[in-house]
Amino acid sequence: MRKDRCFSHCSVAFGFMAALIASFLISAPAGFAQNGLAIQTAAPVRLTVAPKVSSPISMKTLRNATCVLHAEGAIDAEHKLFADDEGMIRFYVRPPEESEGVAHFEVDCAANGKVAVFPLQLRSSSSPTAEMPAPRPDVPKKRPGSSMRAALTEDEALQLSTEELTMRGYPVRPDPKQAPDAFANWRKVVTKPSTFVPARLIANPEVTHATNPSTNVTCILPCVDGTANWSGYVLQGPAGTYDLVEGKWYVPAVKPEQDNQNTACCSKTVYSSFWIGLNGFGSPSPLVQDGTEQQVTDYFINVCIPGTKICVGKHYDVYSYVAWTEIFPLQPEENISGFVVNPGDEIYSEVWLANSGGIPAPEGTEGIFYFEDLTRSEYTLFSQPLGSTFEEGSTAEWVMERPTVNGSLPDLADYGVATMYDANALTSAGSWVCYDCANYVPVWMYEFGTSGDLLSTVYPNTSSSMVFTWENFH
Numbered sequence: 001m002r003k004d005r006c007f008s009h010c011s012v013a014f015g016f017m018a019a020l021i022a023s024f025l026i027s028a029p030a031g032f033a034q035n036g037l038a039i040q041t042a043a044p045v046r047l048t049v050a051p052k053v054s055s056p057i058s059m060k061t062l063r064n065a066t067c068v069l070h071a072e073g074a075i076d077a078e079h080k081l082f083a084d085d086e087g088m089i090r091f092y093v094r095p096p097e098e099s100e101g102v103a104h105f106e107v108d109c110a111a112n113g114k115v116a117v118f119p120l121q122l123r124s125s126s127s128p129t130a131e132m133p134a135p136r137p138d139v140p141k142k143r144p145g146s147s148m149r150a151a152l153t154e155d156e157a158l159q160l161s162t163e164e165l166t167m168r169g170y171p172v173r174p175d176p177k178q179a180p181d182a183f184a185n186w187r188k189v190v191t192k193p194s195t196f197v198p199a200r201l202i203a204n205p206e207v208t209h210a211t212n213p214s215t216n217v218t219c220i221l222p223c224v225d226g227t228a229n230w231s232g233y234v235l236q237g238p239a240g241t242y243d244l245v246e247g248k249w250y251v252p253a254v255k256p257e258q259d260n261q262n263t264a265c266c267s268k269t270v271y272s273s274f275w276i277g278l279n280g281f282g283s284p285s286p287l288v289q290d291g292t293e294q295q296v297t298d299y300f301i302n303v304c305i306p307g308t309k310i311c312v313g314k315h316y317d318v319y320s321y322v323a324w325t326e327i328f329p330l331q332p333e334e335n336i337s338g339f340v341v342n343p344g345d346e347i348y349s350e351v352w353l354a355n356s357g358g359i360p361a362p363e364g365t366e367g368i369f370y371f372e373d374l375t376r377s378e379y380t381l382f383s384q385p386l387g388s389t390f391e392e393g394s395t396a397e398w399v400m401e402r403p404t405v406n407g408s409l410p411d412l413a414d415y416g417v418a419t420m421y422d423a424n425a426l427t428s429a430g431s432w433v434c435y436d437c438a439n440y441v442p443v444w445m446y447e448f449g450t451s452g453d454l455l456s457t458v459y460p461n462t463s464s465s466m467v468f469t470w471e472n473f474h
Contacts, residue, residue: 077267
């Protein structure tokens with residue numbers, strides 16, 4: 001795991017620089033030119049995408065760039081994207097209806113002192129043309145530093161020690177008696193081959209996944225804790241109770257607010273994040289977490305028929321799905337660049353604390369993150385420093401959240417219904433407990449101070465799974 005530490009630490013400085021450049025790219029291009037940063041404009045990417053369908057798009061930009069997608073000539077809505085080592089960015093586009101008109105977007109990217117604009121022109125039709133073909137499928141490529149992890153035999157899965165498993169790149173083994181569902185899924189994971197993807201982390205300082213200060217249950221019928229940013233379940237205990245948290249989920253496909261309003265105005269971005277973590281609920285220690293983030297921007301954009309002056313305002317929706325990690329408040333959200341996540345993908349993750357509960361880890365106090373996309377058979381494993389004063393986990397969480405963006409809470413993306421499976425935690429005493437097998441708190445999300453609306457609820461499904469339901473955007 002030490003070989004990944006440069007990805008974990010060295011990328012932070014670059015991420016902040018790239019994010020800063022990207023944030024000024026649209027509003028002050030002349031300033032970049034004055035500072036000696038020449039802005040290059042690439043040839044337009046011209047595509048035909050099917051109407052009323054989310055079409056995946058992969059675009060070549062700058063290597064390891066931070067990018068912003070926006071309507072040409074407008075900055076009322078921006079969608080942030082991160083390029084991988086080959087410069088590829090990935091997102092989905094859903095146009096409203098069949099049209100011969102063309103919607104003009106731009107993707108502004110910055111990386112390593114370079115700034116470039118990548119025009120994107122989209123036509124909504126079921127019939128691609130030679131000039132505007134359908135998007136090409138994204139073909140996975142072998143990436144530098146990646147390697148194949150062999151499948152364990154049944155005997156190895158049962159007999160290898162925790163230290164041997166983790167040092168060979170496998171997640172921590174749940175106890176088959178204390179957590180039978182989790183053990184069955186873990187065995188499914190480790191007895192199949194998977195490709196290791198090095199974790200190159202890119203800071204995204206605009207987005208944070210904040211702790212929740214609540215420590216007491218408020219009885220909002222039924223008796224749950226009401227918060228402005230979280231919904232989920234929390235296991236509580238004294239400091240040092242929990243060393244590891246695990247969960248499995250399918251990445252929710254989200255919907256924009258415009259889908260439910262059908263009004264002819266207003267571009268907008270909404271968010272949701274699905275994650276597991278330690279120490280986030282009324283704990284003084286940093287919140288150690290990872291998950292997936294689902295973001296959709298509704299663009300109200302002029303769609304113009306080529307060769308004419310006929311333009312009509314249409315809603316184009318742009319979606320992106322990313323894997324991320326954060327140690328709040330020690331560092332901002334960091335996207336796991338190059339780790340491709342798509343809606344519907346099955347995700348398995350474990351987060352644990354170094355040198356605690358007998359779980360091996362690199363020297364020092366660190367958080368260890370195991371993240372696997374079972375659908376794509378790809379995983380990553382890396383460590384992050386937690387600081388010398390870090391206390392072991394007093395809480396374990398499974399949360400659907402609306403993250404904090406630029407210091408404020410955005411509207412909650414419509415994620416529909418989502419289930420968190422294998423919701424178990426490992427105590428410092430070495431016992432595995434399910435989310436409702438100890439002192440737990442259910443949490444619902446509300447829009448406090450404005451509408452008072454209920455935004456997201458959670459209910460028990462089984463002893464190790466819970467069901468989340470989206471209620472309102474705001």
